[in-house]
Amino acid sequence: MGQIEWAMWANEQALAAGLILLTGGIVGVAGQFRGWEFAAYGICHSLFFRFRGQRCLTICVKAFGPLTRNYYVRAFLHAALAVPGGFILATVLGCVCLGIASLIYLLAAIRGEQWEPILPRPESKSRPGESIREPPTNPPPRPPAEHRRKRPESSIEDAAYVNPIPVSPNSF
Template sequence: MADMKSEWAMWANEHGFVSGIVMLMGGITGVFGFDGYEFAAYTIAAGAFITLLEYPRSQRRKGSLVARRFQHILHPIMNLGGPITKNYYIRFVLYLLMSVPSIFTLPTVLGGASLFIAGLIYFKAALGGEGWHVDSMALARQKTLTNRPPANPPPRPPPQGAAKPDDNFTEIPLGNVSGQ
Protein backbone atom coordinates (compact mmCIF):
# COMPACT_ATOMS: atom_id res chain seq x y z
CA MET A 1 0.00 0.00 0.00
CA ALA A 2 2.94 2.28 -0.47
CA ASP A 3 1.73 4.47 -3.31
CA MET A 4 -2.04 3.95 -3.23
CA LYS A 5 -4.06 7.12 -2.81
CA SER A 6 -7.78 7.44 -3.27
CA GLU A 7 -8.94 9.97 -5.80
CA TRP A 8 -11.83 11.77 -4.16
CA ALA A 9 -12.47 14.23 -6.98
CA MET A 10 -14.33 11.72 -9.15
CA TRP A 11 -16.63 10.85 -6.24
CA ALA A 12 -17.18 14.53 -5.51
CA ASN A 13 -17.95 15.17 -9.18
CA GLU A 14 -20.56 12.44 -9.37
CA HIS A 15 -22.09 13.47 -6.05
CA GLY A 16 -22.14 17.14 -7.03
CA PHE A 17 -23.74 16.36 -10.39
CA VAL A 18 -26.51 14.35 -8.75
CA SER A 19 -26.90 17.07 -6.10
CA GLY A 20 -27.49 19.65 -8.81
CA ILE A 21 -30.19 17.52 -10.40
CA VAL A 22 -31.85 16.86 -7.03
CA MET A 23 -31.75 20.59 -6.30
CA LEU A 24 -33.42 21.30 -9.65
CA MET A 25 -36.20 18.81 -8.97
CA GLY A 26 -36.69 19.99 -5.39
CA GLY A 27 -36.74 23.62 -6.48
CA ILE A 28 -39.34 22.97 -9.17
CA THR A 29 -41.46 21.13 -6.62
CA GLY A 30 -40.98 23.89 -4.04
CA VAL A 31 -42.14 26.68 -6.33
CA PHE A 32 -45.61 25.14 -6.64
CA GLY A 33 -47.62 25.05 -3.44
CA PHE A 34 -45.01 25.51 -0.72
CA ASP A 35 -44.20 28.48 1.46
CA GLY A 36 -40.83 30.09 0.83
CA TYR A 37 -40.97 29.87 -2.94
CA GLU A 38 -38.10 32.40 -3.06
CA PHE A 39 -35.76 29.76 -1.64
CA ALA A 40 -37.09 27.25 -4.13
CA ALA A 41 -36.46 29.66 -7.01
CA TYR A 42 -32.90 30.16 -5.74
CA THR A 43 -32.49 26.38 -5.57
CA ILE A 44 -33.52 26.05 -9.23
CA ALA A 45 -30.87 28.57 -10.29
CA ALA A 46 -28.22 27.02 -8.02
CA GLY A 47 -29.07 23.51 -9.23
CA ALA A 48 -28.74 24.54 -12.87
CA PHE A 49 -25.38 26.22 -12.16
CA ILE A 50 -24.05 23.20 -10.24
CA THR A 51 -25.24 20.75 -12.89
CA LEU A 52 -23.38 22.68 -15.59
CA LEU A 53 -20.31 23.07 -13.39
CA GLU A 54 -20.19 19.37 -12.53
CA TYR A 55 -21.07 17.95 -15.94
CA PRO A 56 -17.51 17.72 -17.30
CA ARG A 57 -15.32 15.14 -15.58
CA SER A 58 -11.70 15.77 -14.71
CA GLN A 59 -8.83 13.53 -15.69
CA ARG A 60 -7.48 11.15 -13.10
CA ARG A 61 -3.87 11.21 -11.95
CA LYS A 62 -3.03 8.39 -14.35
CA GLY A 63 -4.36 10.49 -17.22
CA SER A 64 -7.37 8.32 -17.95
CA LEU A 65 -10.79 9.84 -18.41
CA VAL A 66 -14.27 8.48 -19.02
CA ALA A 67 -15.83 11.56 -20.53
CA ARG A 68 -19.52 12.29 -20.50
CA ARG A 69 -21.26 12.83 -23.81
CA PHE A 70 -20.70 16.36 -25.19
CA GLN A 71 -18.34 17.16 -22.33
CA HIS A 72 -15.84 18.68 -24.74
CA ILE A 73 -18.24 21.58 -25.37
CA LEU A 74 -17.86 22.78 -21.76
CA HIS A 75 -14.04 22.47 -21.61
CA PRO A 76 -13.34 26.02 -22.86
CA ILE A 77 -15.81 27.41 -20.33
CA MET A 78 -14.16 25.42 -17.54
CA ASN A 79 -10.74 26.69 -18.60
CA LEU A 80 -11.97 30.31 -18.68
CA GLY A 81 -13.50 29.96 -15.21
CA GLY A 82 -10.08 30.06 -13.62
CA PRO A 83 -9.83 29.16 -9.95
CA ILE A 84 -13.60 28.92 -9.47
CA THR A 85 -13.76 25.92 -11.76
CA LYS A 86 -10.33 24.37 -11.18
CA ASN A 87 -9.59 24.82 -7.47
CA TYR A 88 -11.38 22.39 -5.17
CA TYR A 89 -10.93 24.55 -2.06
CA ILE A 90 -13.02 27.23 -3.75
CA ARG A 91 -15.65 24.66 -4.76
CA PHE A 92 -15.77 23.46 -1.16
CA VAL A 93 -16.52 26.96 0.17
CA LEU A 94 -18.88 27.72 -2.73
CA TYR A 95 -20.91 24.56 -2.18
CA LEU A 96 -21.13 25.07 1.56
CA LEU A 97 -22.45 28.60 1.04
CA MET A 98 -24.81 27.56 -1.75
CA SER A 99 -26.31 24.75 0.32
CA VAL A 100 -27.47 27.02 3.18
CA PRO A 101 -30.52 28.65 1.49
CA SER A 102 -31.69 25.25 0.30
CA ILE A 103 -32.41 23.97 3.80
CA PHE A 104 -35.25 26.42 4.51
CA THR A 105 -37.98 24.66 2.53
CA LEU A 106 -38.95 21.01 2.69
CA PRO A 107 -38.67 20.10 -1.02
CA THR A 108 -35.13 21.51 -1.28
CA VAL A 109 -33.66 20.04 1.92
CA LEU A 110 -32.42 16.85 0.28
CA GLY A 111 -30.62 18.73 -2.50
CA GLY A 112 -29.07 21.16 -0.01
CA ALA A 113 -27.85 18.37 2.27
CA SER A 114 -26.48 16.48 -0.71
CA LEU A 115 -24.63 19.57 -1.92
CA PHE A 116 -23.18 20.05 1.57
CA ILE A 117 -21.83 16.48 1.47
CA ALA A 118 -20.42 17.07 -2.03
CA GLY A 119 -18.61 20.13 -0.66
CA LEU A 120 -17.09 18.01 2.11
CA ILE A 121 -15.91 15.45 -0.43
CA TYR A 122 -14.34 18.25 -2.48
CA PHE A 123 -12.55 19.42 0.67
CA LYS A 124 -11.11 15.91 1.10
CA ALA A 125 -10.02 15.97 -2.56
CA ALA A 126 -8.41 19.39 -2.13
CA LEU A 127 -6.50 18.17 0.92
CA GLY A 128 -5.13 15.36 -1.26
CA GLY A 129 -3.79 17.88 -3.77
CA GLU A 130 -6.34 17.22 -6.49
CA GLY A 131 -7.62 19.81 -8.94
CA TRP A 132 -9.68 19.97 -12.13
CA HIS A 133 -7.70 19.46 -15.33
CA VAL A 134 -8.25 17.97 -18.77
CA ASP A 135 -5.68 17.58 -21.51
CA SER A 136 -7.62 18.22 -24.72
CA MET A 137 -5.01 16.44 -26.82
CA ALA A 138 -5.35 13.29 -24.73
CA LEU A 139 -9.10 13.33 -25.30
CA ALA A 140 -8.63 13.40 -29.06
CA ARG A 141 -6.30 10.38 -28.95
CA GLN A 142 -8.58 8.08 -26.95
CA LYS A 143 -9.89 5.11 -28.88
CA THR A 144 -12.38 2.41 -28.14
CA LEU A 145 -11.08 -0.79 -26.63
CA THR A 146 -12.83 -3.16 -29.04
CA ASN A 147 -12.28 -2.96 -32.76
CA ARG A 148 -14.68 -5.68 -33.86
CA PRO A 149 -17.08 -8.14 -32.25
CA PRO A 150 -15.75 -11.56 -31.27
CA ALA A 151 -15.77 -14.21 -34.00
CA ASN A 152 -16.09 -17.29 -31.78
CA PRO A 153 -18.43 -17.88 -28.86
CA PRO A 154 -16.87 -18.12 -25.41
CA PRO A 155 -15.90 -21.63 -24.23
CA ARG A 156 -18.46 -23.34 -22.03
CA PRO A 157 -17.86 -26.23 -19.64
CA PRO A 158 -19.78 -29.47 -20.24
CA PRO A 159 -23.05 -29.76 -18.32
CA GLN A 160 -22.82 -31.37 -14.90
CA GLY A 161 -23.63 -35.04 -14.85
CA ALA A 162 -22.80 -35.56 -18.50
CA ALA A 163 -21.51 -39.06 -19.07
CA LYS A 164 -18.10 -39.51 -20.52
CA PRO A 165 -17.97 -41.77 -23.58
CA ASP A 166 -15.56 -44.26 -21.94
CA ASP A 167 -17.76 -44.93 -18.86
CA ASN A 168 -19.67 -48.21 -18.61
CA PHE A 169 -22.96 -46.52 -17.95
CA THR A 170 -26.32 -47.97 -18.83
CA GLU A 171 -29.48 -46.00 -18.51
CA ILE A 172 -32.54 -47.65 -16.97
CA PRO A 173 -35.88 -46.22 -18.04
CA LEU A 174 -38.03 -45.12 -15.12
CA GLY A 175 -40.96 -47.28 -16.21
CA ASN A 176 -38.97 -50.51 -15.73
CA VAL A 177 -37.76 -49.86 -12.18
CA SER A 178 -39.09 -52.46 -9.76
CA GLY A 179 -40.13 -51.80 -6.19
CA GLN A 180 -42.50 -48.93 -6.76
Protein backbone atom coordinates in the same frame (compact mmCIF):
# COMPACT_ATOMS: atom_id res chain seq x y z
CA MET B 1 -3.43 -0.46 -5.05
CA GLY B 2 -4.11 3.02 -6.39
CA GLN B 3 -5.27 5.97 -4.37
CA ILE B 4 -8.88 7.05 -4.25
CA GLU B 5 -9.69 9.98 -6.51
CA TRP B 6 -11.87 12.02 -4.15
CA ALA B 7 -12.75 14.73 -6.65
CA MET B 8 -14.52 12.15 -8.80
CA TRP B 9 -16.76 11.23 -5.86
CA ALA B 10 -17.39 14.92 -5.18
CA ASN B 11 -18.44 15.43 -8.81
CA GLU B 12 -20.89 12.55 -8.60
CA GLN B 13 -22.27 13.82 -5.30
CA ALA B 14 -22.70 17.33 -6.74
CA LEU B 15 -24.54 15.93 -9.77
CA ALA B 16 -26.86 13.95 -7.51
CA ALA B 17 -27.39 17.06 -5.37
CA GLY B 18 -28.32 18.98 -8.52
CA LEU B 19 -30.96 16.41 -9.41
CA ILE B 20 -32.36 16.43 -5.88
CA LEU B 21 -32.39 20.25 -5.85
CA LEU B 22 -34.22 20.27 -9.16
CA THR B 23 -36.86 17.87 -7.90
CA GLY B 24 -37.30 19.74 -4.61
CA GLY B 25 -37.37 23.08 -6.41
CA ILE B 26 -40.11 21.93 -8.76
CA VAL B 27 -42.16 20.65 -5.82
CA GLY B 28 -41.61 23.90 -3.91
CA VAL B 29 -42.57 26.16 -6.82
CA ALA B 30 -45.50 24.04 -7.99
CA GLY B 31 -46.87 23.75 -4.45
CA GLN B 32 -46.39 27.48 -3.82
CA PHE B 33 -44.69 26.77 -0.50
CA ARG B 34 -43.96 29.67 1.78
CA GLY B 35 -40.56 30.89 0.62
CA TRP B 36 -41.01 29.36 -2.85
CA GLU B 37 -38.41 31.84 -4.12
CA PHE B 38 -35.75 29.63 -2.53
CA ALA B 39 -37.21 26.70 -4.46
CA ALA B 40 -36.88 28.71 -7.68
CA TYR B 41 -33.27 29.36 -6.71
CA GLY B 42 -32.86 25.60 -6.27
CA ILE B 43 -34.11 25.02 -9.83
CA CYS B 44 -31.70 27.57 -11.31
CA HIS B 45 -28.85 26.31 -9.17
CA SER B 46 -29.49 22.68 -10.12
CA LEU B 47 -29.54 23.50 -13.83
CA PHE B 48 -26.09 25.02 -13.40
CA PHE B 49 -24.87 21.76 -11.84
CA ARG B 50 -26.46 19.65 -14.54
CA PHE B 51 -24.74 21.55 -17.35
CA ARG B 52 -21.36 22.17 -15.73
CA GLY B 53 -19.79 19.07 -17.25
CA GLN B 54 -20.27 20.30 -20.80
CA ARG B 55 -17.47 21.34 -23.12
CA CYS B 56 -18.20 25.09 -23.13
CA LEU B 57 -18.08 25.24 -19.34
CA THR B 58 -14.86 23.23 -19.35
CA ILE B 59 -13.30 25.88 -21.57
CA CYS B 60 -14.56 28.65 -19.27
CA VAL B 61 -13.24 26.89 -16.17
CA LYS B 62 -9.91 26.32 -17.92
CA ALA B 63 -9.68 30.03 -18.75
CA PHE B 64 -9.66 31.05 -15.07
CA GLY B 65 -6.60 28.91 -14.44
CA PRO B 66 -5.39 28.27 -10.87
CA LEU B 67 -8.52 29.74 -9.30
CA THR B 68 -10.83 27.07 -10.70
CA ARG B 69 -8.26 24.28 -10.73
CA ASN B 70 -8.07 24.47 -6.94
CA TYR B 71 -10.56 22.27 -5.07
CA TYR B 72 -10.52 24.53 -1.99
CA VAL B 73 -12.36 27.14 -4.07
CA ARG B 74 -14.91 24.58 -5.22
CA ALA B 75 -15.46 23.33 -1.67
CA PHE B 76 -16.22 26.81 -0.33
CA LEU B 77 -18.30 27.72 -3.40
CA HIS B 78 -20.47 24.61 -3.02
CA ALA B 79 -20.88 25.25 0.70
CA ALA B 80 -21.98 28.85 0.06
CA LEU B 81 -24.38 27.85 -2.70
CA ALA B 82 -25.96 25.19 -0.48
CA VAL B 83 -27.08 27.68 2.19
CA PRO B 84 -30.22 29.08 0.47
CA GLY B 85 -31.52 25.55 -0.05
CA GLY B 86 -31.86 25.11 3.70
CA PHE B 87 -34.61 27.73 4.05
CA ILE B 88 -37.39 25.62 2.50
CA LEU B 89 -38.26 22.04 3.31
CA ALA B 90 -38.52 20.92 -0.33
CA THR B 91 -34.85 21.67 -1.03
CA VAL B 92 -33.27 20.70 2.32
CA LEU B 93 -32.19 17.25 1.08
CA GLY B 94 -30.48 18.79 -1.96
CA CYS B 95 -28.78 21.28 0.35
CA VAL B 96 -27.46 18.45 2.55
CA CYS B 97 -26.18 16.53 -0.49
CA LEU B 98 -24.43 19.66 -1.76
CA GLY B 99 -22.85 20.11 1.67
CA ILE B 100 -21.54 16.55 1.51
CA ALA B 101 -20.10 17.26 -1.96
CA SER B 102 -18.44 20.34 -0.47
CA LEU B 103 -16.82 18.23 2.26
CA ILE B 104 -15.58 15.70 -0.29
CA TYR B 105 -14.08 18.52 -2.40
CA LEU B 106 -12.36 19.79 0.74
CA LEU B 107 -10.94 16.31 1.35
CA ALA B 108 -9.72 16.18 -2.27
CA ALA B 109 -8.04 19.55 -1.84
CA ILE B 110 -6.35 18.43 1.38
CA ARG B 111 -5.08 15.29 -0.41
CA GLY B 112 -3.50 17.52 -3.09
CA GLU B 113 -5.77 16.76 -6.04
CA GLN B 114 -6.17 19.33 -8.82
CA TRP B 115 -8.59 19.63 -11.70
CA GLU B 116 -7.27 18.67 -15.14
CA PRO B 117 -9.32 19.64 -18.21
CA ILE B 118 -10.43 16.84 -20.50
CA LEU B 119 -10.93 18.19 -24.00
CA PRO B 120 -11.60 16.11 -27.11
CA ARG B 121 -8.52 15.15 -29.05
CA PRO B 122 -8.29 16.08 -32.71
CA GLU B 123 -9.08 13.11 -34.90
CA SER B 124 -6.22 11.50 -36.78
CA LYS B 125 -6.42 11.84 -40.54
CA SER B 126 -5.15 8.35 -41.37
CA ARG B 127 -7.65 5.54 -41.63
CA PRO B 128 -6.88 2.10 -40.24
CA GLY B 129 -7.41 0.44 -43.63
CA GLU B 130 -4.71 2.51 -45.31
CA SER B 131 -1.94 0.75 -43.40
CA ILE B 132 -2.92 -2.69 -44.73
CA ARG B 133 -1.03 -3.32 -47.94
CA GLU B 134 -1.79 -6.96 -48.62
CA PRO B 135 -4.50 -9.12 -47.06
CA PRO B 136 -3.48 -12.37 -45.36
CA THR B 137 -3.24 -15.45 -47.56
CA ASN B 138 -3.69 -18.13 -44.87
CA PRO B 139 -6.95 -18.70 -43.05
CA PRO B 140 -6.94 -18.34 -39.26
CA PRO B 141 -5.38 -19.53 -37.01
CA ARG B 142 -2.16 -18.17 -38.46
CA PRO B 143 1.21 -19.09 -36.97
CA PRO B 144 3.78 -16.32 -36.48
CA ALA B 145 5.57 -15.24 -39.67
CA GLU B 146 8.84 -16.97 -38.78
CA HIS B 147 7.11 -20.38 -38.44
CA ARG B 148 5.13 -20.29 -41.68
CA ARG B 149 6.17 -22.52 -44.55
CA LYS B 150 7.00 -20.76 -47.76
CA ARG B 151 5.18 -22.16 -50.77
CA PRO B 152 6.38 -21.61 -54.30
CA GLU B 153 4.09 -19.32 -56.30
CA SER B 154 3.76 -21.69 -59.27
CA SER B 155 2.47 -24.63 -57.26
CA ILE B 156 -0.30 -22.69 -55.46
CA GLU B 157 -2.91 -23.37 -58.15
CA ASP B 158 -1.80 -26.96 -58.79
CA ALA B 159 -1.24 -28.25 -55.27
CA ALA B 160 -3.93 -28.95 -52.74
CA TYR B 161 -4.13 -26.78 -49.67
CA VAL B 162 -1.54 -27.70 -47.03
CA ASN B 163 -2.30 -26.79 -43.41
CA PRO B 164 0.52 -24.54 -42.12
CA ILE B 165 -0.01 -25.85 -38.58
CA PRO B 166 1.05 -29.48 -38.36
CA VAL B 167 -1.30 -31.75 -36.42
CA SER B 168 0.20 -34.81 -34.79
CA PRO B 169 -1.94 -37.95 -34.52
CA ASN B 170 -1.34 -38.09 -30.75
CA SER B 171 -2.77 -34.62 -30.15
CA PHE B 172 -6.33 -35.89 -29.75
